[in-house]
Amino acid sequence: MMSNDTMGQISSLNCLKSNGNETANINRKHKDKRYRSTEFAIRCALNEALRRRRIDLRVKEICGAARITTQTFYLHYVSSDQALRAHEAQMRAEVLGNLRGRTQKDVMFMLVLRFVREHRDYFSAVMNSQNYWLLTEILKSARGQFGKGICSARNYQYYAQSLIALIELWVVYDDCAIERLEFYMRKMLNVRVIDVEPE
Numbered sequence: 001m002m003s004n005d006t007m008g009q010i011s012s013l014n015c016l017k018s019n020g021n022e023t024a025n026i027n028r029k030h031k032d033k034r035y036r037s038t039e040f041a042i043r044c045a046l047n048e049a050l051r052r053r054r055i056d057l058r059v060k061e062i063c064g065a066a067r068i069t070t071q072t073f074y075l076h077y078v079s080s081d082q083a084l085r086a087h088e089a090q091m092r093a094e095v096l097g098n099l100r101g102r103t104q105k106d107v108m109f110m111l112v113l114r115f116v117r118e119h120r121d122y123f124s125a126v127m128n129s130q131n132y133w134l135l136t137e138i139l140k141s142a143r144g145q146f147g148k149g150i151c152s153a154r155n156y157q158y159y160a161q162s163l164i165a166l167i168e169l170w171v172v173y174d175d176c177a178i179e180r181l182e183f184y185m186r187k188m189l190n191v192r193v194i195d196v197e198p199e
Helices: 004-019 022-031 033-051 059-066 070-076 080-099 105-118 120-128 133-141 153-174 178-189
Strands: none
Touching: 033 059, 033 070, 033 080, 033 120, 059 070, 059 080, 080 105, 080 120, 080 133, 105 120, 105 153, 105 178, 120 133, 120 153, 133 153, 153 178
16 A cells, blocks of 8 residues: 555656646645755845845846856746746735735735835835836735725726835835834825726
């Protein structure tokens, strides 16, 4: 009789052999300690680059900082952009997990601002190039929580852009100063929805 582990390995191998399913291959890789440590090294290299406010990294730079070969990098990602997108996806999941189940806007805004402060190197770097993708995605995904009472997508988009502008002011001009966090949270609470729908 085979153990559950053996059955699982055979099942994974059959899946790979039968249709080349990349998901099974990725799941196997994520269990590998070397794979996880390389992922960690790549994320550390990205964080270091972001600390220097750089988002236009080349694969060789990431490999040098992570102390891995380019071949190893390409086992994980197709490009430096894909590595950055994976990093952003992980950050997005982190903040949305913290927001899940929250209903009070002051608490939600405080959580978002603390998240931005925790990742201020990333936000400083992307805001220097006027890249608001992650904040836009967070606010879009949490529309049900932040946008209660806002019916139209267009009105919510305007509202979200106003929130992002306040966050950008805090990041760029106040360097995510903790003593200014509550001030910006109150400013975000005071953002009003303006009806921008055509009549």
